[in-house]
Amino acid sequence: MAIESAVIGRLVGWLTPADEADWDALYAEQLPRVYNFFRYRVGDGPEAEDLTSATFEKAWRARHRYRRDLGAFSTWLMTIARNVANDSYRRARVRSHAPLEAAEGVAAGPTPEDLAVQRSDCERLSRLLGELPDRERELLALKYGAGLTNRAIARLTGLTPTNVGTILHRTIRDLRADW
Amino acid sequence: MDERKLHAMRREPRPEFARELHERLRRQGPAVAPARALTPRLGWSLAGGLAVALAVLCFTVPAVRVSAQAFLDLFRVRNFAAVSVDPARLEQLRAQKLDPGSLLAGGRPEVLEEPGPPRAVGSIAEASAAAGLAVRVPGRMPAGLTADTITVLGAGAVRFAVDGARLQALLETLEVRDLTVPAGLGGRPITVRTSPTVRQSFVAERRHVELVQGRSPEVELPAGLDLAQIGEIGLRVAGLDPGEARRFARSIDWHTTLVMPVPLDAASFTEVTVHGQRGLLVRSAAPAGDRDGRRRGPGRLLLWSEGDVVFALGGDLEEVDMVEMAESLR
Numbered sequence: 001m002a003i004e005s006a007v008i009g010r011l012v013g014w015l016t017p018a019d020e021a022d023w024d025a026l027y028a029e030q031l032p033r034v035y036n037f038f039r040y041r042v043g044d045g046p047e048a049e050d051l052t053s054a055t056f057e058k059a060w061r062a063r064h065r066y067r068r069d070l071g072a073f074s075t076w077l078m079t080i081a082r083n084v085a086n087d088s089y090r091r092a093r094v095r096s097h098a099p100l101e102a103a104e105g106v107a108a109g110p111t112p113e114d115l116a117v118q119r120s121d122c123e124r125l126s127r128l129l130g131e132l133p134d135r136e137r138e139l140l141a142l143k144y145g146a147g148l149t150n151r152a153i154a155r156l157t158g159l160t161p162t163n164v165g166t167i168l169h170r171t172i173r174d175l176r177a178d179w
Numbered sequence: 180m181d182e183r184k185l186h187a188m189r190r191e192p193r194p195e196f197a198r199e200l201h202e203r204l205r206r207q208g209p210a211v212a213p214a215r216a217l218t219p220r221l222g223w224s225l226a227g228g229l230a231v232a233l234a235v236l237c238f239t240v241p242a243v244r245v246s247a248q249a250f251l252d253l254f255r256v257r258n259f260a261a262v263s264v265d266p267a268r269l270e271q272l273r274a275q276k277l278d279p280g281s282l283l284a285g286g287r288p289e290v291l292e293e294p295g296p297p298r299a300v301g302s303i304a305e306a307s308a309a310a311g312l313a314v315r316v317p318g319r320m321p322a323g324l325t326a327d328t329i330t331v332l333g334a335g336a337v338r339f340a341v342d343g344a345r346l347q348a349l350l351e352t353l354e355v356r357d358l359t360v361p362a363g364l365g366g367r368p369i370t371v372r373t374s375p376t377v378r379q380s381f382v383a384e385r386r387h388v389e390l391v392q393g394r395s396p397e398v399e400l401p402a403g404l405d406l407a408q409i410g411e412i413g414l415r416v417a418g419l420d421p422g423e424a425r426r427f428a429r430s431i432d433w434h435t436t437l438v439m440p441v442p443l444d445a446a447s448f449t450e451v452t453v454h455g456q457r458g459l460l461v462r463s464a465a466p467a468g469d470r471d472g473r474r475r476g477p478g479r480l481l482l483w484s485e486g487d488v489v490f491a492l493g494g495d496l497e498e499v500d501m502v503e504m505a506e507s508l509r
Contacts, residue, residue, distance in 0.1 A: 027201060028296035029330060035192045049196050053203075060204045074328050075382070121184055144185040147299030151325040152382075172182065 026073060031056070033074065033146045034081050040145030041085050041138060043126060051088060055081045078146055078156055082138070089134070128175050136171045143168055186301055256395040256489050257435035259459035259482045261448040262427060264440040268353075268418030275352060282349065284340040284366055294335035294373065299328060306331050310375035312488065314392065317381075319507035321500035324381040324388055332393075336372045346412075355415045361408075370399040381494075388494030388504070395489050406433035414438075439482075451481065453490075453505045458483030460498060481505055 034055050038048040058080050129137055142153045150168070154161040300306045307314045309331040316326075347360045376393030411428035417440040419427065431438070441448050441461060448461045461480045481492040481501050492505050 024201075027204075029299075031192055031197055031200075032189070032296065033299045036189045039190065040188070049192070052192070052196075053200050056200060056204060057207070060207055074380070122188055125184060125188060140185065144182075144301060145189065147189075147301050148328065149301075149326050152327050172185070176181070 027056070030074060030077055034077065036145035036147075037078065037081055037141050038085065038145070040129065040141035042088070043130070047088075051081075051084050055084045058084065074148075075152060075155060078142070078148065078152075081146075082156060085138070124179065125175075128178055131178075132171065136167060139164060139167055140171060182301075186305065191296075255397055255435060255487070256437045257484055258432070258437070258457065259439065259484075260431055260436050261439045261441045261459055261461065262414065262417065262419060264418045264442055269440075269442055271353070271418075272416075275349070282341055282345050284342045288337040288339035288371075291336035291338055291370070292334060292372075294333040294375075297330040297332045297378070299330050301329075303329065305329075306377045306379075310377050310393065312375065312377065312392070312394065314377050314379075315508040316379065317390070317504050317507045318509045319503055320381065321504055322386055322496060323383040324386060325383065327380040327382045329380075330378045332376050332378070334373060334375050336370065338368055338370045340366045340368055349416065350412070353416060355412075357421060358412055358415060360412065372397045372399070386495055388492065388496055390508075391491045391493075392488055394487050395484065409433075410438070437482075451483075451502055453481070453483040453502065454485055454508075456483050456485055458505070460501065462498065 031052070035048060035052045038051045038055075042048055042051065055077070059077055062080070129140065132140070139153060139157070142148045142156065143150070148156070150161045150164045153159070153164045157164070159167070298309070300309060303314050303316055306329050320326075343360050343366075350356070350358060350360065373396045374394035376391055379390045381388040381390070407428045410431075410433045411424050414424035414428055415421070439448075439459065439461070448459060451458045451460045459482045461482075462478075478495050479493065479498060479501050481490075483490050483505065490505070490508070492501060494501070496504065
């Protein structure tokens with residue numbers, strides 16, 4: 001870790017030059033976002049990693065076409081991720097959903113009991129996600145997997161922010177009812 | 180079942196997967212990353228300036244042998260100050276491949292705590308909980324901006340020591356011959372601790388603004404230093420003439436002031452007031468095209484602190500909008 005990044009770079013990260021270090025920072029920042037989008041979208045397992053790889057490889061090849069004046073890099077990258085997901089769905093319209101594994105290290109110092117509850121919750125949630133219509137599952141993946149705001153999701157999907165909020169609210173309500 | 184369970188299902192990618200993908204991308208061609216909000220030129224210039232500012236910081240090491248643990252001095256960012264520097268000096272530093280790391284004993288700092296990659300979160304409440312900070316948000320969003328993403332970077336800590344001989348050699352190279360690096364400078368430990376920081380992105384059709392906030396970094400320095408004297412060395416490295424460097428070094432509180440050298444040809448700066456606190460607004464000197472030749476508005480960076488929290492707001496907003504957005508934080 002460079003001194004600069006340790007002290008000031010983190011406060012004014014956008015000042016870093018457009019060099020390799022910048023790309024590395026973007027990669028580190030965006031990889032968990034894209035990866036978790038696919039985990040929520042298609043479940044855990046190798047497919048989430050495969051689709052994440054495909055997204056970054058497409059983005060890498062297209063990096064010269066990214067127009068920063070038209071939006072945030074994260075929005076551009078998630079557009080590619082959605083297309084990768086849709087392509088994958090078209091190729092395999094029927095798929096089995098790998099279960100989401102319990103997140104490790106989410107809470108500080110989880111006890112074995114905590115982990116067991118987490119794992120159990122994950123399995124239940126994974127099953128419920130697998131039963132959702134594509135649109136609802138994608139919105140949940142964008143919201144909770146990729147960590148996007150409703151407005152960012154609206155820009156990606158063409159829905160209004162109000163619609164996004166309404167659909168998410170209704171979907172969570174249904175999940176809660178089925179829990 | 181509630182939103183917390185949905186958030187809790189996130190997981191970090193396997194390190195092996197992350198590393199292999201990164202290497203695979205590298206093999207496919209050189210990295211040309213999308214730059215962020217400010218123009219490339221300003222980015223380069225200020226990045227160079229920041230490096231010099233850090234070099235100034237690096238120079239604040241003891242001239243006398245003391246027990247570092249028993250007599251610690253502390254640096255916290257409370258104020259920001261800018262000095263205009265000759266861009267030719269920054270070019271010279273780049274040509275000499277000067278970065279703070281090149282002046283460190285051992286060539287690199289010892290990582291005491293690794294902050295890990297930035298983590299996307301879904302809400303301000305989640306960011307506040309993750310950062311241990313009451314994260315503030317703008318009450319006014321100018322220019323059609325809307326909230327985009329929120330990320331949290333964890334705490335980190337590094338320890339390093341300055342290589343006094345290399346610093347002296349650098350002064351010689353830069354023909355700064357009236358200053359001498361204090362004897363016994365080399366090898367004294369300096370510890371930099373950074374608190375978690377939260378970055379909020381805001382976007383509009385053609386704009387991108389980011390707000391970063393976090394508790395001030397803390398730099399533990401062995402006591403007994405004449406920080407003004409050491410700061411003067413840093414300012415001379417940054418290219419100030421002897422008289423100006425001496426006057427400036429003696430006029431500021433080096434325990435609380437972060438100095439940003441601003442290249443004359445790339446940016447200008449002015450002091451502004453945010454919530455009654457003195458802040459620093461840095462503005463690129465002229466509109467500039469990005470790497471594709473499209474024109475953008477000039478980039479701006481506003482730095483200020485309130486209590487022990489440091490704020491940085493950067494993007495291509497008009498100055499009045501930048502200050503109003505900062506003033507609207509709640």
